[in-house]
Amino acid sequence: NAEDLLEQDIHPTAIIKGFNQASRQARAEIDNVAREVDPTDTDLLRNVAETSMTGKGAELNKDVLAQLVVDAVQAVTVEAEDGESIVDLEYVNIETQTGRSASESELLNGAVIDKEPAHADMPTSVEDADVLLIDEPIEVEETEADASIQLDSPDQLQQFLDKEEEELREKVETIAASGADVVFCQKGIDDLAEHFLAQEGILAASRVKKTDLGFLKEVTGATILSELETLEADHLGTADVTFDDDDELFYVEGLGESHGVTLLLRGSTDHVVDELERGIGDALDVVSQTVSDGRVLAGGGAVEVEVARRVRDYADSVSGREQLAVEAFADALELVPRVLAENAGLDSIDTLVDLRAAHDEGDETAGLNVFTGDIVDTYDAGVVESAHAKSQALSSATEAANLVLKIDDIISAGDLSTDKGEEGQGGPGGAPGGMGGMGGGMGGMM
Incomplete structure (x- = not known):
């Protein structure tokens, strides 16, 4: 225009x-x-979510997905002192899983971790668990510089291995002494340490993503430790932790004052869940903005x-x-x-x-x-x-x-394939090197 x-x-x-x-x-x-819209008006907020999903991959199952979006937003909505509703979407995590129908998507009160127990003999379900979150490896500490060790007898080799085993056992005993029932580690866990943890009846998972560890902090109320030596009982969080063999997922349901929810989106293929995630992300933004702003059209x-x-x-x-x-x-x-x-x-x-x-x-x-x-x-x-x-x-x-x-002039590229013998000749607008000015205000833009 x-x-x-x-x-x-x-x-x-x-x-x-x-x-x-x-x-x-x-x-x-x-x-x-x-x-004006009431933040507790679920029906109206669901209409907002469904409108947002229309035309996207999530539209086919928008009845189910819209309700999940509204429930997720309301779960992380708090009322400020001035009476305004504040929505913090940082407490809403989205996980995807292929091989099932989108209508089987669900909202979970807590976190979903795509990992397996570190050892087969570990328990798979712990109620009211004390949860430890750690971002250092539960392994033998390596030296800062490369070193070579010369052994003169098999006994010396055994002493060396015994020392490593003792160091790992001490780490596990420190964890057990704190009262931890479940361990989520961002780094690796040594095979021998996994064995000791299983003996103590402690459920553990290694190589947990940094983002998942941060979300677990919000769900469980635990402190993320960087040094195992500083571990105290106060650093632990609480949650009900269950590993689902069918889905191969950890379900971590927070207890107490912690809050955080996970939208587990399911779809038949990677393409389907990608489309669902895009549509759900838009719907979450729109519904949360509606709750915060309190107005609809x-x-x-x-x-x-x-x-x-x-x-x-x-x-x-x-x-x-x-x-x-x-x-x-x-x-x-x-x-x-x-x-x-x-x-x-x-x-x-x-x-x-x-x-x-x-x-x-x-x-x-x-x-x-x-x-x-x-x-x-x-x-x-x-x-x-x-x-x-x-x-x-x-x-x-x-x-x-x-x-x-506001653009006054437009510079357009000339023929970049000009032979070397033609270098220096003026471009379409007389500019050197095949560059010419087109312009004279907006009228020059087409």
């Missing part, structure tokens, strides 16, 4: 000024038409048509050429319902005319039902969007358009 105005010899500065005025007015109108193109109508009314009060830019901004807003109609196989012009007529009659939530082609109250139909996300989108789009309008 800005290009059309430039062809009418309207200066980019006037267009930028008009776009900024229209953007401010549009965001103000979004505030006016937005509706009617979707299906309803808010765009309503805001466009109000911005056009505002344009009448704008003087100068900026008025044309404000009207162009309003026209751009209506691209959303037009594209919705085209994607649904409908006539975009007829649909837009019907939408405008409904809004002129005062129906602020009239939007497009893409399945039937009818104009309906999309808010009642459950097509709901986040007011904060919509406002942010308008702001970002305006900044992007204005950034392009």
